[in-house]
Amino acid sequence: MNPFDYEVDILPLSVEDGGGFTAVAPELPGCRSDGDTPQEALDNIYDAIGCWIEAAQEMGRPVPQPRRAAA
Template sequence: MANADKLLERMRANPRDRRIEDVAALCDGFGIACTPPRKGSHYKVKHVERPEILTIPADQADLHSGIGAVHRRSAGITEMNPFDYEVDILPLSAADGGGYTAVAPELPGCRSDGETPQEALDNIYDAIGCWIEAAREMGRPVPQPRRAAA
């Protein structure tokens, strides 16, 4: 069994000691880009054949869920406001580490988490910014928010 396959099997067992370095090694083993944060707080995980862009908080030892963000303007590109996107916040089970997960349903793969609903909300806004940045870097379209800003 190749090293990447062994690591994938270990991570499927949901170990509590997995690290971002494990995710980066796993991605590398399967030819998936895992870019460390440049200015933000999240790694970006993307595959050219998949629409999802996953962002993973770099400072979380427990990676039971994750996404991330960077809020930055790119020359000539209209700035999207992460606060305009719909966000769903749900409690995580004790088996998943507890706390809350936040998902941006309009952006495939965009999720984050936190110990409290407010922390999950703060983290998902960071994740949305990172998702938008990664999509632009890959030349992919960024969906407009479905709802109008309040």
């Protein structure tokens, strides 16, 4: 599965939370990352998605299909 096919939400973090941005892959429970910029958060979440998929496959757990096709 291609990590780039999964939906990603990028949200700003408050100063109290350290600032920067968080990225979440809502289709993959617990899959999130962060970065100082939106682009860094996006790059990091795609790495995290790849790791999430690999770990799920190694444990024999199902990997949800992306809800949307790559554009």
